[in-house]
Amino acid sequence: MRLRMIAAGLALAMAAGCAPAQSGSTGEGGDERTGTLRVWLFDEANRNPKENVVNEAIAEFEAAHGGVTVDVQWVPVESRADKFAGAFNDPSNAPDVAEFGNTDLPGYVEAGAFADLTTEVEGWKSGADLLPDVLDTATVDGKVYGIPWFTGIRALYYRTDVFAELGLEPPATLAELTGTARAVRQARPDMYGISVGGQYVYAMLPFLWASGGELARQEGDGWTSALNSPEARQGVAAFAELIAADICPPEQCANLTGTQSVQAFTGGKAAMTIGGDFNRKAVEEAGLDGKYAVVPLPGTEPGSIAPAFAGGNLLGVFGASERRGLAVEFAQLLASPGYQAKMYAAMGNLPTLASVQRELAGSDPFLTPFVETMSAGTRFVPATPAWSKIDAQGVLPTAVQRIATGEQPVAEALENAAQQMNDAFAG
Amino acid sequence: MATRELVPAPAPVAVPPSRRPRRGRRDGHPAALYLAPAAVLLLGVLAYPIYQLVVISLYDYGQAEAAGNAPLVFLGLDNYAELLARTQFWVVLAKTIGFAAVCVVGSLFLGTALAVLASRVRAVPRMLLFLAALGAWATPAVAGSYVWLFLFDADFGLVNEVLAGIGFEAMAGHSWTFGTYSAFGLVALEVIWCSFPFVLVTMYAGIKGIPDEVIEAASLDGGSWPRIATSVILPMLRPLLLIATIQSIIWDFKVFTQIYVMTNGGGVAGRNLVLNVYAYQQAFAGQEYGRGAAIGVVMTLILLSVTALYVRSQRRSVEPT
Numbered sequence: 001m002r003l004r005m006i007a008a009g010l011a012l013a014m015a016a017g018c019a020p021a022q023s024g025s026t027g028e029g030g031d032e033r034t035g036t037l038r039v040w041l042f043d044e045a046n047r048n049p050k051e052n053v054v055n056e057a058i059a060e061f062e063a064a065h066g067g068v069t070v071d072v073q074w075v076p077v078e079s080r081a082d083k084f085a086g087a088f089n090d091p092s093n094a095p096d097v098a099e100f101g102n103t104d105l106p107g108y109v110e111a112g113a114f115a116d117l118t119t120e121v122e123g124w125k126s127g128a129d130l131l132p133d134v135l136d137t138a139t140v141d142g143k144v145y146g147i148p149w150f151t152g153i154r155a156l157y158y159r160t161d162v163f164a165e166l167g168l169e170p171p172a173t174l175a176e177l178t179g180t181a182r183a184v185r186q187a188r189p190d191m192y193g194i195s196v197g198g199q200y201v202y203a204m205l206p207f208l209w210a211s212g213g214e215l216a217r218q219e220g221d222g223w224t225s226a227l228n229s230p231e232a233r234q235g236v237a238a239f240a241e242l243i244a245a246d247i248c249p250p251e252q253c254a255n256l257t258g259t260q261s262v263q264a265f266t267g268g269k270a271a272m273t274i275g276g277d278f279n280r281k282a283v284e285e286a287g288l289d290g291k292y293a294v295v296p297l298p299g300t301e302p303g304s305i306a307p308a309f310a311g312g313n314l315l316g317v318f319g320a321s322e323r324r325g326l327a328v329e330f331a332q333l334l335a336s337p338g339y340q341a342k343m344y345a346a347m348g349n350l351p352t353l354a355s356v357q358r359e360l361a362g363s364d365p366f367l368t369p370f371v372e373t374m375s376a377g378t379r380f381v382p383a384t385p386a387w388s389k390i391d392a393q394g395v396l397p398t399a400v401q402r403i404a405t406g407e408q409p410v411a412e413a414l415e416n417a418a419q420q421m422n423d424a425f426a427g
Numbered sequence: 428m429a430t431r432e433l434v435p436a437p438a439p440v441a442v443p444p445s446r447r448p449r450r451g452r453r454d455g456h457p458a459a460l461y462l463a464p465a466a467v468l469l470l471g472v473l474a475y476p477i478y479q480l481v482v483i484s485l486y487d488y489g490q491a492e493a494a495g496n497a498p499l500v501f502l503g504l505d506n507y508a509e510l511l512a513r514t515q516f517w518v519v520l521a522k523t524i525g526f527a528a529v530c531v532v533g534s535l536f537l538g539t540a541l542a543v544l545a546s547r548v549r550a551v552p553r554m555l556l557f558l559a560a561l562g563a564w565a566t567p568a569v570a571g572s573y574v575w576l577f578l579f580d581a582d583f584g585l586v587n588e589v590l591a592g593i594g595f596e597a598m599a600g601h602s603w604t605f606g607t608y609s610a611f612g613l614v615a616l617e618v619i620w621c622s623f624p625f626v627l628v629t630m631y632a633g634i635k636g637i638p639d640e641v642i643e644a645a646s647l648d649g650g651s652w653p654r655i656a657t658s659v660i661l662p663m664l665r666p667l668l669l670i671a672t673i674q675s676i677i678w679d680f681k682v683f684t685q686i687y688v689m690t691n692g693g694g695v696a697g698r699n700l701v702l703n704v705y706a707y708q709q710a711f712a713g714q715e716y717g718r719g720a721a722i723g724v725v726m727t728l729i730l731l732s733v734t735a736l737y738v739r740s741q742r743r744s745v746e747p748t
Contacts (some may be wrong), residue, residue, distance in 0.1 A: 019482070020486055020492075020493075020499070022492060022494075022495040022499065023494060023495045089492065089493055107490060111490045111494040112491065112494060112496030113496075144716065199695075250695070251581070251602035254605065255604070332502030337677045388714070389715065390713075393709055394708060401696035405695060409564075424616055424713075427487075
């Protein structure tokens with residue numbers, strides 16, 4: 001019965017040439033100066049400090065703009081895809097301002113939802129103070145689609161007590177890192193030398209970049225995967241070497257995500273991990289205060305720093321917004337030096353403005369390794385909508401896991417991954 | 428259900444073959460009227476979505492197309508051709524069928540065995556059994572998956588601790604979710620755990636519905652217990668067993684949450700992927716709705732044909748009795 005219905009439906013679709021629903025392309029928007037400004041911000045595990053800072057900004061904004069109320073909705077990070085897809089498909093329900101992750105940007109731009117803010121960012125008084133590497137993560141095809149609000153940088157966390165007990169020094173190169181991790185596990189078989197996981201792509205990327213590899217190269221309009229280059233092979237192999245019985249056994253580590261890798265460190269199971277500035281609170285709440293230190297993840301040469309992934313969140317303005325001017329002003333206020341400093345105090349989010357970063361690093365030594373990593377130069381994933389596809393399909397984790405478990409040799413695993421990436425680039 | 432099965436038993440002898448079509452003609456219009464509300468509902472909630480699914484599967488339909496920012500491109504059957512040409516799809520399909528088969532057999536066996544047990548114990552142990560089963564049934568899939576993960580955690584799990592405690596030292600720190608079969612097995616246990624209560628309740632109701640007289644008569648005729656169980660009780664339970672089996676096939680073929688949560692989204696290097704998680708990972712997370720819809724249509728067709736085959740085989744084996 002249902003089969004027949006499907007057949008009938010199929011025939012009907014063919015015959016009538018019916019097409020799936022498309023929402024009309026986004027409206028032109030407007031520039032009203034009063035009314036309700038709708039804002040979407042990400043919910044956090046502990047939202048109160050963030051909410052307090054945002055409420056302060058709202059009070060200041062509403063006082064400066066008569067007849068304007070700001071309505072904030074908290075969007076859970078895990079369900080953001082549905083929420084944003086809904087806003088793209090139905091512009092009348094979209095907010096004016098939204099916070100979003102910079103890796104999601106190219107996909108959002110392809111959907112045509114966010115307004116081009118290039119001139120607004122250039123004209124903004126803090127615009128020139130934005131770190132260039134960070135501004136790059138808000139840029140697609142030369143146009144800026146968001147104001148960088150904060151950034152997340154990863155560095156090497158290690159246990160000072162364990163290192164002192166075993167007479168170890170923080171590693172100066174990536175090769176040394178592997179040796180140090182091995183030495184720890186040999187002396188303390190109950191610990192992982194370093195906790196990293198097969199699904200922890202942002203820990204793998206610095207290894208790839210440090211050895212001169214790249215994820216993909218842009219050639220004209222298209223992208224081509226560079227995972228099968230000798231440099232990339234060397235970098236990925238060096239990372240996969242950490243997921244081994246004598247450092248972080250594949251049985252436990254092959255499937256760890258970034259969060260789980262850091263959890264192993266906070267749980268006292270690991271002597272090192274690659275963690276972000278945003279992991280500080282979790283590490284200290286776990287009782288490791290005074291027992292850990294952070295250094296930049298070293299590169300291949302002594303004294304060098306492995307290029308880190310420039311993660312972070314942007315504030316974008318929806319193209320369909322009826323209050324474009326207000327929306328830009330509110331985003332600029334949240335990203336202004338004063339509120340970036342407040343957000344750092346509240347959430348530990350690393351600022352995107354060079355001046356604020358310098359100031360904070362001077363007063364808080366915890367930030368030094370992260371700021372050093374940033375000034376050594378950071379890298380980003382290919383700025384194409386295909387990246388979210390590659391990410392969702394787990395192309396890189398699968399390759400790392402195949403290498404770490406010995407299922408496939410390095411060259412073969414990366415050749416397969418490169419093939420999948422190219423499929424995604426081809427659309 | 429079970430009692431209805433008793434009535435038509437003498438029918439093949441007593442009823443002339445011409446009766447059926449006559450009844451059909453007489454009852455046709457009222458029957459159609461009675462079925463109309465259900466038909467309208469089914470059209471709305473079943474036929475239309477399936478129709479949309481099929482239409483979407485014929486297009487290159489991503490986020491940009493849905494938002495009206497890119498022109499629609501009609502692909503015909505390209506999404507299907509591409510899907511069927513992928514080796515990984517066939518590997519995942521085979522694993523899904525194997526995994527679902529284990530879950531179906533496991534939950535049917537466990538549910539039926541416990542239903543028999545429940546029908547033979549006193550009220551208090553029976554109530555405890557039902558409470559435990561309903562607890563498992565009522566547990567949300569995500570919560571249940573995490574509880575099982577905690578129990579079988581490599582470092583802090585109760586299971587490893589107990590195993591190590593009773594002398595299996597090698598089990599300390601053993602990872603249950605690493606090996607392909609071990610991970611599938613663990614997830615299958617969780618799926619069986621949360622789906623056997625349905626079988627238990629259904630089969631218990633079926634067993635209770637069998638009149639005592641029938642069993643008494645069978646034992647008066649000298650039937651042994653195994654004989655009564657296989658020749659009297661089981662045939663009378665067949666309609667219920669059929670429903671429980673079809674439900675289980677459909678549920679277990681579509682398992683998503685348990686695999687997604689317990690194997691971190693498909694296991695190491697994707698070796699624990701099942702079709703639903705594969706569709707999500709390949710298509711929906713990457714906003715390739717067209718390709719995802721194609722996987723959805725293929726899944727629907729597989730489920731429909733499996734169910735149809737099963738119903739048909741059951742009908743055939745029931746009718747001659």
